[in-house]
Amino acid sequence: MDTQGIRVENLVKKFGQGESLVNVIDGASFVVNKGELVALIAPSGAGKTTLLMMIGCVLEPTSGKIWLGEEAVYNDRWLGSDTRRIRREKIGFIFQSHYLIPFMNVIDNVTLLPQTNGLTKDKAHAKAMELLEYLEIAEKAKSMPSQLSGGQNQRVAIARALANEPEIILADEPTAALDVERSVSVVKMLKKIAQEQNVAIIMVTHDERMLVYCDKILKIENKKIIISETQNNEHIV
Amino acid sequence: MINLAQKDITHTLGKFLVTAMGVGMLLGIVLIMIGVYRGMMVDAEILLNDINADLWIVQEDTLGPFAEASRVHEDLKDTLRAFEGIDKSEALTFQNLQLPGETKPIRVTAVGFDVFGKINPINPERLTAGKPLTKEHYQIVVSEETGYKVDDTLKLGRDIYRVVGVTRDTVSSGGDLLVYLSLKDAQNLQFLYSNARIRSDRARGILENKEMKMANAIVATVKPGYVIDNVANKIKKWKHESVYTRTEQKAILTKNLIERSSKQIGLFTAILVVVSTIIIALIIYTMTLEKMKEISIMKLIGIPNSMIIKMIVQETLILGVLAFIFGNIFSHLISDNFPKRIVLEIPDAWMLFGVVIVASILSSFVGVAKVIHADPAAAIGG
Numbered sequence: 001m002d003t004q005g006i007r008v009e010n011l012v013k014k015f016g017q018g019e020s021l022v023n024v025i026d027g028a029s030f031v032v033n034k035g036e037l038v039a040l041i042a043p044s045g046a047g048k049t050t051l052l053m054m055i056g057c058v059l060e061p062t063s064g065k066i067w068l069g070e071e072a073v074y075n076d077r078w079l080g081s082d083t084r085r086i087r088r089e090k091i092g093f094i095f096q097s098h099y100l101i102p103f104m105n106v107i108d109n110v111t112l113l114p115q116t117n118g119l120t121k122d123k124a125h126a127k128a129m130e131l132l133e134y135l136e137i138a139e140k141a142k143s144m145p146s147q148l149s150g151g152q153n154q155r156v157a158i159a160r161a162l163a164n165e166p167e168i169i170l171a172d173e174p175t176a177a178l179d180v181e182r183s184v185s186v187v188k189m190l191k192k193i194a195q196e197q198n199v200a201i202i203m204v205t206h207d208e209r210m211l212v213y214c215d216k217i218l219k220i221e222n223k224k225i226i227i228s229e230t231q232n233n234e235h236i237v
Numbered sequence: 238m239i240n241l242a243q244k245d246i247t248h249t250l251g252k253f254l255v256t257a258m259g260v261g262m263l264l265g266i267v268l269i270m271i272g273v274y275r276g277m278m279v280d281a282e283i284l285l286n287d288i289n290a291d292l293w294i295v296q297e298d299t300l301g302p303f304a305e306a307s308r309v310h311e312d313l314k315d316t317l318r319a320f321e322g323i324d325k326s327e328a329l330t331f332q333n334l335q336l337p338g339e340t341k342p343i344r345v346t347a348v349g350f351d352v353f354g355k356i357n358p359i360n361p362e363r364l365t366a367g368k369p370l371t372k373e374h375y376q377i378v379v380s381e382e383t384g385y386k387v388d389d390t391l392k393l394g395r396d397i398y399r400v401v402g403v404t405r406d407t408v409s410s411g412g413d414l415l416v417y418l419s420l421k422d423a424q425n426l427q428f429l430y431s432n433a434r435i436r437s438d439r440a441r442g443i444l445e446n447k448e449m450k451m452a453n454a455i456v457a458t459v460k461p462g463y464v465i466d467n468v469a470n471k472i473k474k475w476k477h478e479s480v481y482t483r484t485e486q487k488a489i490l491t492k493n494l495i496e497r498s499s500k501q502i503g504l505f506t507a508i509l510v511v512v513s514t515i516i517i518a519l520i521i522y523t524m525t526l527e528k529m530k531e532i533s534i535m536k537l538i539g540i541p542n543s544m545i546i547k548m549i550v551q552e553t554l555i556l557g558v559l560a561f562i563f564g565n566i567f568s569h570l571i572s573d574n575f576p577k578r579i580v581l582e583i584p585d586a587w588m589l590f591g592v593v594i595v596a597s598i599l600s601s602f603v604g605v606a607k608v609i610h611a612d613p614a615a616a617i618g619g
Contacts, residue, residue: 058537058614088539099534099616103248108239115238116540144248160538 004067005034005168005200006055011064013050024050026223028064032216034167037187037194037201039211042220048204049172051220055202056091056170057083069167088117092161092199094171094190098153100145106132106156107141113164124163131159135189151182158189162197169193171203175210187213241544242551245528256520257556260513261563264593267509268568269575271585274502276578281410281490284348285483287360288329290456291465293481294472300489301481302331302453303410309478311420311452320472322463327356328452330423333413336383337391343383345416346409349423349452352376356456359404359417367402373419378402380414394426410490412577424449510592517560518600521553525604529611537613549604557597561590 011028014021024047032038042048053059055066057073066074068090073079080086087093100109110128115121132138135155145153154174161169171190175183187203187210194201194215203214211217219226246253294317295301296308309328317326330349335342348358352370359369359378367387370376377398379385389400398418407415418426428448430438435446459465469480481489525532532545565586572579 053614056537084536084539084541086539087537088541091539093538093616095534095616099530101244101531101535103245103531104239104241108244112239112535112540113538116544121238164539 003034004031005036005069006030006032006202007065007067008055009065011051011054011066012062013047013054013059014062023223025054025061025220028220028225030218030225030227032168032200032202034069034198034200035195036215037191037203037213038216038218039214040202040204040218040220041206041208041211046220047223048220052170052172052202052204055168056093057086088113088164090167092164092166092169094154094157094161094169094174096173096176098145098150098157100153100156100160102145105142105144106137106148109145109156110159110163113160117164128159128163131162132156135159150177151185154178154182154186155189158186158193162193162199165197166199169199169201171201173204173206175205175207180209183207183210184213240551241548242555245548246552246555253556254559257559258563260517260520260556260560262567263509263513263516264560264564264589265567265571267506267513267589268564268581268586269572269579270502270506270509271589272568272572272579272581273575273577274499274506275580275582275585277412277495277498277502278491279580280408280412280578281495282487283406283408284358284410284415285487285490287363287407288356288358288456289458290356291459291483292323292457292469292472293483293486294326294455294457294476294478295453295481297478299479301479301486302329303486304489307453308448308451309453309455311424311450313476313478314452314455314457316476317455317457317472320468322459322468322471324458324460325355326455326457327351327354328420328455329358330420330427330453331409332423332427332453334393334416334426336379336385336393336416339384344413345380345383346411346413347416347418347423347426349418349420349427352419354420356458359402360407363404363407365403365405367400369402370417370419371401373421375399375422376401376419378404378417380407380416381405382414383416394429396422396425398422406578408578410495420452424451510589510596513560513593514596514600517553517557517597518603520556521549521600521604522607524552525549525607529607530616532608532611533613533616536611537616542609545608546605549608550598550601553597553601553604554594557593557600561593564589 009029011025013025014023016022040048054061061074063076073086107128110131111124114124114127129138132141135158137152137155140148140152175186178186190201190203191213193199217228293301299305299307301307311328314326314328317323327350332347334345334347336345350358352373365381370378375396375398377400379400381403385400387400387403390397409415428451459468465482469482472480535545568581572581
């Protein structure tokens with residue numbers, strides 16, 4: 001516990017140039033340890049998704065440093081040529097909507113990434129079934145996403161994000177499409193995953209009711225990151 | 238490893254099959270067009286092969302009855318028999334007729350020949366009922382597609398003819414059905430004037446219709462041991478007629494008569510292949526567009542481009558192969574309904590298969606380009 005999951009130092013992102021230059025993130029620095037669920041909050045357009053995309057190696061920062069686990073991935077430039085490999089091996093993504101591949105059933109959606117990473121079909125299936133049981137949705141393994149409810153699909157999406165045993169999970173408003181009850185259930189599940197799987201999770205949210213389940217809050221204010229501790233750091237078993 | 242193409246196709250199998258059927262129909266039309274051309278080539282050679290003559294002697298400076306009007310004296314056949322190297326020679330006439338039909342006249346090409354001569358244009362293998370001509374007058378052998386049966390009667394010119402034989406697959410180079418008449422009947426039909434005209438001619442001092450002894454071509458066979466070209470050159474020199482060997486006559490048929498048609502069909506076929514390629518490309522593009530969100534997600538979570546591109550290329554190839562199979566089934570189902578002969582040959586189908594595979598690969602490039610340029614960030618909402 002408390003080993004470094006995500007470390008960001010003096011991260012800057014600017015769009016445009018000359019007069020149209022816009023500074024979106026200006027010198028963000030923070031650490032998210034493994035086992036922590038951290039909320040990222042800010043008004044719309046403040047740069048939450050931009051920050052998430054930079055940490056997720058999707059969008060190149062203007063300058064700064066990023067570490068994912070112990071691996072330095074960015075130091076004023078990408079340090080490896082294949083950012084997709086980093087995403088595949090280190091990061092799990094959860095989106096507002098589940099975004100499962102609609103033409104594949106639950107088990108195929110969950111095993112896609114492990115099999116791409118070289119795991120055999122049998123091992124990938126065994127691992128996926130473990131995850132689905134852990135997320136209490138194993139009985140839907142052969143169902144298509146269209147046959148599941150929103151909450152069930154979101155749990156499958158979480159299983160997919162966990163399937164490649166990532167060091168970090170980036171969740172972009174995972175509860176936005178769910179009612180309060182299911183939102184709480186999903187956030188508690190993320191909290192449980194962070195603790196039990198020893199994963200660093202950053203969760204973008206607009207719902208302040210969910211902050212109570214988070215270990216820290218990263219707030220983007222005037223292009224800077226303000227870090228605050230939450231009052232309730234309960235450990236969910 | 239999960240096969241994305243198989244998963245995607247299975248998920249939308251009905252839509253995929255219907256799409257493949259649609260493209261298949263287009264490919265079926267391409268096969269039919271090629272079949273029309275092959276059919277023309279076969280039709281053009283039927284009469285030539287059935288007559289099986291070594292030499293065609295026709296009016297000087299003409300290409301012969303298949304290409305243009307040709308008239309030669311019937312008795313030229315007797316002169317030719319005396320030529321060194323000539324084995325058999327007979328006079329033939331060719332003319333278009335309209336047979337009375339149930340609802341409308343049936344256009345045919347009539348071949349007139351000496352019933353008792355040594356060269357008979359009726360191929361016994363094509364005779365499906367009845368017998369060849371046995372009398373000099375009022376008998377006719379017809380192609381079965383005319384609808385006439387043995388012992389039916391029909392009126393041609395002034396006379397009633399009885400059907401004595403029925404043949405199959407007998408058509409002229411122009412695709413018209415063939416009928417066979419005795420030379421004398423054919424000459425009557427072609428050259429005999431009406432009684433009023435004969436009376437008019439007599440009043441003008443024209444007492445004899447000399448055309449009654451004309452034919453359109455003399456065909457001859459060459460004795461073994463003689464070089465056909467040498468005999469042909471000798472006839473050309475001494476008899477002031479144009480002489481063509483069978484090879485030359487075949488070339489006249491295929492080059493002079495069918496070349497323009499084949500070019501036209503070739504152009505149609507090429508256009509259809511291009512249209513099919515564009516349609517496959519558009520379908521693949523649309524199918525890719527429909528999956529752009531999924532493709533962005535796959536790229537975002539780290540699925541390599543190669544795996545997504547493989548899905549697009551595999552789907553395109555499977556679409557092409559299925560369309561090719563449907564195209565073949567479709568073309569074979571409808572080919573018999575065309576009024577003219579359609580010859581569907583396996584080498585043509587394989588050639589089209591090659592074209593479809595190349596076209597499919599080219600078509601997949603539009604989808605692949607879309608995949609390469611897909612932005613993984615598009616998967617993350619703002």
